[in-house]
Every structure is written in C-alpha cells, then in structure tokens.
Amino acid sequence: MISTDDWTPADSLILEPSAMTVVTSTEGCYALTAGPGAGKTEMLAQRADFLLRTQTCRYPKRILAISFKTDASGNLRDRVIKRCGHELATRFDSFTFHAFAKKIIDRFRLILTGHDALDSDYKIGEVRVHRKQITFGELVPFAISILESSDMVRNIIKNTYTDVFLDEFQDCTNLQYKLIKLAFLGTNARIVSVGDSKQRIMGWAGALEGVFKTYADDFSATPLRLYLNFRSKPRLLRLQNEIIRVLEPESVMPDGSFDGEEGEILIESFTDAQAEAVFLAGQIQNWLEVEHVPAHEVAILISKQVDLYAHCLMDELNRLNIPFRNEQQLQDLSSEPISQLLIDFLLCIYGEYEPKSWIELNEKISIFDDFDQSNVAFKIGSYIQKESKAYKQSKDHSNWWDNVYFLLEILETKRLIMLSPSYESIDHLSQLIIKLKQELESILSLESNLINALIRFSGDNAIRLLTIHKSKGLEFDTVIMMAVEKEIFFGKEYDERCAFFVGVSRAKRRLLLTHTDSRNRPPNSKRWSINRTPYDEFLSYCRLVQ
Structure with a gap:
C-alpha cells in the first residue's frame, strides 16, 4: 500500500489538471466530458490504480466499471491489469450493462416470481419462454425488477462496490440509467461518468437526452471537462x-x-x-x-x-x-473472448512465430488451471507442440477445425463460461462458436492461406x-x-x-x-x-x- 499523497500515475504519464482531480478524488461523484483522443479509458485505468494501490477502495470492496460494448469492457479491464497487476485487478469488475444485469439476475433470480420467475438453468434466446428463457433485451428490465423488489439486494450491491465507472455515458438509455439509480443513488459510492455529448450517436437506440445533466443533478456530481487530444495532428x-x-x-x-x-x-x-x-x-x-x-x-x-x-x-x-475486414460482420464476433481464445490457439499451431498469441493463450488457460488444478495448460501445450510439428512436415491445415474441437472438448463448458458472463447461456456460446467457424470458412474461400485468414479475421493485418x-x-x-x-x-x-x-x-x-x-x-x-x-x-x- 502507498499513501494517497505518494501515489503517481502509472508509467509516469502526465495527466491534465481535471483528469488528475478525478483520478485522485477520495469522495464525491464526477461527470467528466471529454473529446475524442482525450484518454478517457486511460484516465479510468489510472483511477482504478489509485483506488486499489492506496486502498482508497479497501479490501474486500470492489470497483465496478460499466461499458456499452464488450470490446470496450475488455479493453478497460486489460488496461487496469497493466497498471496495477493481476492481483489487485481481481477486485475490478468490468461489465457491459447487459452483463451486469445478468449478474444480478443469476445471483438473485429467486426474487423473481409469477410470470417473471426463472429456473436456475434459464437461457437467453430469441423469444420469451416462461421460466426457461428470456430475451437479451429483457436482461436490464429483469434486473431493475429485482432491485425494485428487494432492499436486501440493493444493500448487497452497496456493500460490494465503493466505486463505479460509467464509460461512454452519453449513450446511456433510460432503462440503463434507471438501473444505475436503483443500485447506487443514496449510497456512498463514488461514481465517475465519462463521455462526450458530441459523440451521442445512439439516439436511435434510446440514448437519454441530457443524461449528463440528469446524472449530475441526481448524484450531485461535479462536472469537469478534458480538452487535450492525444491522438490527432x-x-x-x-x-x-x-x-x-x-x-x-x-x-x-x-x-x-x-x-x-x-x-x-x-x-x-x-x-x-x-x-x-x-x-x-x-x-x-x-x-x-x-x-x-x-x-x-x-x-x-x-x-x-x-x-x-x-x-x-x-x-x-x-x-x-x-x-480487408468488413467490421459490420466481424467486429462484435472478433472481440468475443471465445473467438480470441480459439484464434490464438490456431495461430500457435500453424504460425511460424507467434509470441503474442502464446502469451495471450497462456494467460487465458492459466485461469482455468487456477480454477480446478486440472493442468489443462500442460495438455494444451503438448497438443500444440505435436500438431505444430505435424503441420511443418505436411503443410496441410485442412484439419484446423478438428484442432479447435479438441480445445473445446478439453476445456469443457464449465471452463469456457469463465471467459464471459454471457456464456452462461450455452446456446449463446454455441452460436458464437458456429458463427466463428462459418466466418473463417468464408474468409478461407477468398484467402487460401490459413494464417492470413486468421490474421484477417482478427484485424491485425x-x-x-x-x-x-x-x-x-x-x-x-x-x-x-x-x-x-x-x-x-x-x-x-x-x-x-x-x-x-x-x-x-x-x-x-x-x-x-x-x-x-x-x-x-x-x-x-x-x-x-x-x-x-x-x-x-x-x-x-x-x-x-x-
């Protein structure tokens, strides 16, 4: 632990005054607006580092970050790990709004009764099936229903999180904001919302007009602005x-x-x-x-x-x-943790020298070993070594999906669902895997080299x-x-x-x-x-x- 006075930004970064004020605050809420390239995500990562390393967020309390897209949520989580290390980052929860809502439903679903009751093995699908299935769009309303019904749940959430980050807040919808109000209004949670009203392009999806002012009024949040742009010439x-x-x-x-x-x-x-x-x-x-x-x-x-x-x-x-990559088809799929896991696995088998893929694959599967001491990392490493040697001799990659199937079998569903809360819906996870196979086959119809196809899918080249x-x-x-x-x-x-x-x-x-x-x-x-x-x-x- 270090004192709040001794803390300095990780990697010796220089923060402008308003950013430094937010990062090192020990009380109150902030509404921070900033233009593109101003480093909003980095500012949140630095604040997490400050809160955790100074114990301003004292163990076992946690930090909650809510983003709008899966890739943004993952990017913020990765930055926090980079700034303060894996151990401290275990107390940093980075979710999308829907993932946070699902976490509430999974933990407190027994509060839902009557028409809204759900079985323990409920799924997320295209249509509503009583007790068995809800739609993706119903996740936030169901979580709201739980919070409205139970003081106990609100107290548990209040006692879990001392700090809340709301990223790209200009796109917050009426229902999403209602979820935040129910969970944290009237608590001591220090909330930092960041965004840019000039980038409010989700109006078609119900983004709440004037949400920054509404939030600032409701939570007595101090408005601040970042001006510096670190991106453009x-x-x-x-x-x-x-x-x-x-x-x-x-x-x-x-x-x-x-x-x-x-x-x-x-x-x-x-x-x-x-x-x-x-x-x-x-x-x-x-x-x-x-x-x-x-x-x-x-x-x-x-x-x-x-x-x-x-x-x-x-x-x-x-x-x-x-x-080229048509992101309209691939961006959401390529940012899924299951896609990244499988692509890294294939690159390790068929690539000449893929240190980045080795590192990222080992980081993911080490989590599974910590989970059940099954030593899957050793089994996967041995398999990669064997298949890589066979490929170098034959130069035949036609069995690439068989190798993916081996990985899925050895990891099993119980481990795969650790990659993302949304994977607790087995149907959703299965659909992602099938879609990944279809997209890679489509790319291979245009690009016969498997490595180039994998890189094209991941967007690296x-x-x-x-x-x-x-x-x-x-x-x-x-x-x-x-x-x-x-x-x-x-x-x-x-x-x-x-x-x-x-x-x-x-x-x-x-x-x-x-x-x-x-x-x-x-x-x-x-x-x-x-x-x-x-x-x-x-x-x-x-x-x-x-």
Missing part, C-alpha cells in the same frame, strides 16, 4: 474544433491551441461509385506498399450500410489482393471497413470517410453532425473524404437514391482548414 484538431464551434460553442479551444501544419485532409469527388472504388483501392495500395502504413492503421468509415456502399470497393480490394457507430473508441493513422452525401446522412441534423464528428476524429494523421454524383443501385437495396448530393456543410469544415 494539428490540422485535424483544427477541423474538429470547427465542428465543435457549431456543436458546443462553449467547448471551443482558443486560436493557437493547435499550431502546426502536420496532418493531411483531402476531399475527392467522382462521377460514380466505380470510379471512387478504383481510386481508393489504388490509394490504399500506395499507402501500404510505398508509405508502409500498416494495414490495420487504415480504416474506411461509412455512415451506414457498409455492404451496400462499399461493394465496389471491396471488389477492387480483392482484385488487388489487399486484405487488414484494412477495416466499418460504420461510424462501430468506429467509436477506435483510432487509425489514415481514415477514409466515404459518401459524405445528403442521401446517407439523412437523420436529424444535430445527430448526423455528431456522427460526422465521431468519424473525422478517428483519424490521427490523414483524413480523406469522398462523394459521388451517382451510385448505381446495389443488389438487395431497398431505400436508395441513384443521384447524389454532397453534404456541403460537412465538407466546408474540411475546406476551412485544408
């Missing part, structure tokens, strides 16, 4: 500042805050989608082969409907043998195509934003402006925007406009700082 920061000038004038940084000419902003127009695709594929090939930009540092963002808008570009990328919504929390050296056109940004003006801000702020060094005069109707499209109109407002921000 000056020219890109000036672009973001111009959009902030319209979105939130009081948050505009003063002139001179982003001096320097580093960074590149390009606007390209085309007659049609085919000409756009040929140009972009050629540019990407040049970036990869001439500039040596890593493939995973290039992203193509589209407001919505990636399959429809990027089908010409994907054909061109395939023609040039440029690997592939261009990424994704919606703006899926890009939240990510960053890339080079970002292409396709179709900056009225016909795709057709929602509420403020919401679309926020979405555009999220997209451009993913770029660290280079941003390329495109629009076309026409886009032929792709197969399976429903609502589609062939003639196209550039979104002049969005493009004007870029022209101001080019």
Whole structure:
C-alpha cells in the first residue's frame, strides 16, 4: 500500500489538471466530458490504480466499471491489469450493462416470481419462454425488477462496490440509467461518468437526452471537462474544433491551441461509385506498399450500410489482393473472448512465430488451471507442440477445425463460461462458436492461406471497413470517410453532425473524404437514391482548414 499523497500515475504519464482531480478524488461523484483522443479509458485505468494501490477502495470492496460494448469492457479491464497487476485487478469488475444485469439476475433470480420467475438453468434466446428463457433485451428490465423488489439486494450491491465507472455515458438509455439509480443513488459510492455529448450517436437506440445533466443533478456530481487530444495532428484538431464551434460553442479551444501544419485532409469527388472504388483501392495500395502504413492503421468509415456502399470497393480490394475486414460482420464476433481464445490457439499451431498469441493463450488457460488444478495448460501445450510439428512436415491445415474441437472438448463448458458472463447461456456460446467457424470458412474461400485468414479475421493485418457507430473508441493513422452525401446522412441534423464528428476524429494523421454524383443501385437495396448530393456543410469544415 502507498499513501494517497505518494501515489503517481502509472508509467509516469502526465495527466491534465481535471483528469488528475478525478483520478485522485477520495469522495464525491464526477461527470467528466471529454473529446475524442482525450484518454478517457486511460484516465479510468489510472483511477482504478489509485483506488486499489492506496486502498482508497479497501479490501474486500470492489470497483465496478460499466461499458456499452464488450470490446470496450475488455479493453478497460486489460488496461487496469497493466497498471496495477493481476492481483489487485481481481477486485475490478468490468461489465457491459447487459452483463451486469445478468449478474444480478443469476445471483438473485429467486426474487423473481409469477410470470417473471426463472429456473436456475434459464437461457437467453430469441423469444420469451416462461421460466426457461428470456430475451437479451429483457436482461436490464429483469434486473431493475429485482432491485425494485428487494432492499436486501440493493444493500448487497452497496456493500460490494465503493466505486463505479460509467464509460461512454452519453449513450446511456433510460432503462440503463434507471438501473444505475436503483443500485447506487443514496449510497456512498463514488461514481465517475465519462463521455462526450458530441459523440451521442445512439439516439436511435434510446440514448437519454441530457443524461449528463440528469446524472449530475441526481448524484450531485461535479462536472469537469478534458480538452487535450492525444491522438490527432494539428490540422485535424483544427477541423474538429470547427465542428465543435457549431456543436458546443462553449467547448471551443482558443486560436493557437493547435499550431502546426502536420496532418493531411483531402476531399475527392467522382462521377460514380466505380470510379471512387478504383481510386481508393489504388490509394490504399500506395499507402501500404510505398508509405508502409500498416494495414490495420487504415480504416474506411461509412455512415451506414457498409455492404451496400462499399461493394465496389471491396471488389477492387480483392482484385488487388489487399486484405480487408468488413467490421459490420466481424467486429462484435472478433472481440468475443471465445473467438480470441480459439484464434490464438490456431495461430500457435500453424504460425511460424507467434509470441503474442502464446502469451495471450497462456494467460487465458492459466485461469482455468487456477480454477480446478486440472493442468489443462500442460495438455494444451503438448497438443500444440505435436500438431505444430505435424503441420511443418505436411503443410496441410485442412484439419484446423478438428484442432479447435479438441480445445473445446478439453476445456469443457464449465471452463469456457469463465471467459464471459454471457456464456452462461450455452446456446449463446454455441452460436458464437458456429458463427466463428462459418466466418473463417468464408474468409478461407477468398484467402487460401490459413494464417492470413486468421490474421484477417482478427484485424491485425487488414484494412477495416466499418460504420461510424462501430468506429467509436477506435483510432487509425489514415481514415477514409466515404459518401459524405445528403442521401446517407439523412437523420436529424444535430445527430448526423455528431456522427460526422465521431468519424473525422478517428483519424490521427490523414483524413480523406469522398462523394459521388451517382451510385448505381446495389443488389438487395431497398431505400436508395441513384443521384447524389454532397453534404456541403460537412465538407466546408474540411475546406476551412485544408
């Protein structure tokens, strides 16, 4: 243990004053807003380090972190482990809202009675089956019902967690906020919410308007703001500042805050989608082969409907043998712990030298050995050694799924469910494994080399195509934003402006925007406009700082 006065940020990082105030606070709640690239996740990891290493969160109390996406939850957990080590991090619980709700249901389901009663082996599925199955969307309402019914449950939660982190809080829905209020309003829990109202792009999913102010009023939270952006080059920061000038004038940084000419902003127009695709594929090939930009540092963002808008570009990328990942299909699946486990296992067998995969695989299976002293790590290691030797002799990877099946059999369900609370639904876990097999088979139909297919799936060496919504929390050296056109940004003006801000702020060094005069109707499209109109407002921000 160290004293609060002696604590310094892990890895000697320098935090701006507002961040340091939140990180080292020993009482009260905070509502922290910050722009993209301001290091919100890192700030939360540093706060966890402070709370645990100074015993401000005293043993056996715990810290609860709630995120909106599985990958964000895992990223925060990994950062906390990196900052304060595995032992202290065992008292850090990082969940999505639905995983937290399921934890409440699993522990206190007997409180549910009548129509809401659930058996101990209940599952999560597509439809509601009395006692046997609930839908994914019912997890939060069922948890709310438990908290509303039981003072005992609320007291148990209150006595478990001294601190709560709420990440990407601008996207909190009415029901999710109700869950937080029921669990922690009126307690001594120190709550830190972080987010950015300019990135509130989940309105379609019920994100609560003005949630930061509501939370600050309800929990007497102190509002603070982070301004520094550690991601983008000056020219890109000036672009973001111009959009902030319209979105939130009081948050505009003063002139001179982003001096320097580093960074590149390009606007390209085309007659049609085919000409756009040929140009972009050629540019990407040049970036990869001439500039040596890593493939995973290039992203193509589209407001919505990636399959429809990027089908010409994907054909061109395939023609040039440029690997890419359609994140609309793969991002959620590739971020699942079961997928990461199986991919690392296969890379250890078939890869030439995969130290990262070895380390991550050993970290996961060591948890299983601690669980039941079964020495599965030794058995898996021996199997990898045998299969790897056989592959080097035969160069035949046709049995790759047989090897996956061996791993699943030796680990068994009792261990696999330790990877994620959602895997307690065996149907859900089985569906993920089947979907992983289908996706890898699909990639192998385009890419015959298994290692390249595995890397393409994991995104380590592939261009990424994704919606703006899926890009939240990510960053890339080079970002292409396709179709900056009225016909795709057709929602509420403020919401679309926020979405555009999220997209451009993913770029660290280079941003390329495109629009076309026409886009032929792709197969399976429903609502589609062939003639196209550039979104002049969005493009004007870029022209101001080019």
